[in-house]
Amino acid sequence: MEWGDVRYFLALARAGSLSAASRRLGVEHTTVARRVDALEAALGMRLFDRLPRGWVLTPEGEGLVADAARLEEEALAFARRAAGASGVAGEVRVSAPPVLASHFLAPRLGPFLAAHPGIVLTLAGEKRAALLGQREADLALRLSRPAEHGVVARRVATLTFALYAAPAYLDGRRPEEWCFLGDDESLGELPQQRWLLAVAGARPLVLRTNDLATLVHAARAGIGVAALPCFIGDADPGLRHVAADRDGAASREIWIAIHEDLRRSPRLRLAMDAIGEIFTRDRWLLEGMAGR
Incomplete structure (x- = not known):
């Protein structure tokens, strides 16, 4: 038996599909299938049922997951201890x-x-x-x-975070007329997003993104006001500091x-x-x- 095949078995058991396991391992999905097939052949037992909805563990496969996890942890501990004893280069x-x-x-x-x-x-x-x-x-x-x-x-x-916008956006526009730019909901309830929404109140959030660079470019282009890290906003000549996070709510x-x-x-x-x-x-x- 190739001990390395156990790692592929465990990844597939946890992921439930070849595509998810291959992404986690950084290999092609055909490699995952081939290594699991090899492990089954070496053990003489079927570990997964190949179903249209994914690879499902057989009772025999389920019984080996905990042992495989222990093998993985021992191998990782071995690698960490070896790395801990390595030199400078x-x-x-x-x-x-x-x-x-x-x-x-x-x-x-x-x-x-x-x-x-x-x-x-x-x-x-x-x-x-x-x-x-x-x-x-x-x-x-x-x-x-x-x-x-x-x-x-x-x-x-x-x-720390603060509110920034393009000078041209702010000039001649009253604060009650501001629009806001925020994080995408896929990022969850981030502190800076909660703070931004609290400051915005009833004023509209007109753009969401999961990419900070997009947020910076949108603010610089005069689309609205964004909550940005201070070290980025303060250094950008295309942005003006609007309001600080006085209470540290976004920090x-x-x-x-x-x-x-x-x-x-x-x-x-x-x-x-x-x-x-x-x-x-x-x-x-x-x-x-x-x-x-």
Whole structure:
């Protein structure tokens, strides 16, 4: 039996379909099917019924899910402990919200990478929280305190929001005539969205989007008033500061997190300290004190 096939079995058991399992594993759906077929052949039993609505576990397959999960956790723990004992050179995978990855962190990584040429940094801008226990990332920046088991974190800054609009939109237009631009409902009840709606009151929300860049461009084009991170809005000459979040209702804490098994890795410790220092050094931008 190929032990790696167990990982495909477990992913398919959790996802319920080849397409969902293949997306999670980052492979073609035919690869998932082939590896599960190989595992069934090696075990001499059928683990899934192939039905039109998806792959459904057989009773035999259901009985092996818990064992497969234990195998996965042991393998991941082995990998984390090995990574924790590694040297300085190598890859560091960092997951971060897109706004922090592209607009804040990436432009400030040059000195760190120049000082440590043996480190290759993979910076992934992700709206979802990467699972550190599953080795989806080595380090993660989060906009709330992580609650994942085995993860340790420290707060490095606060991300503040304010209202911004194009000067041409504001000139000659009374506040009661303003329209607003907000986050798409698919992002859920974000603090900045709740604050925006509270400020807007009965005034219309004319555009929703799940992309911050779209929100910035729409505000700059004079479509309406948007709640934006201060470090973006304050630096944009095409936007004017309209109102501050005086009570901190829209603020988001920024945390940097690592799995406890990886804390002893010199490479990851070095990267974590450097990224933390970047946020600490320029937190005044994140917290909306630029130009105030």
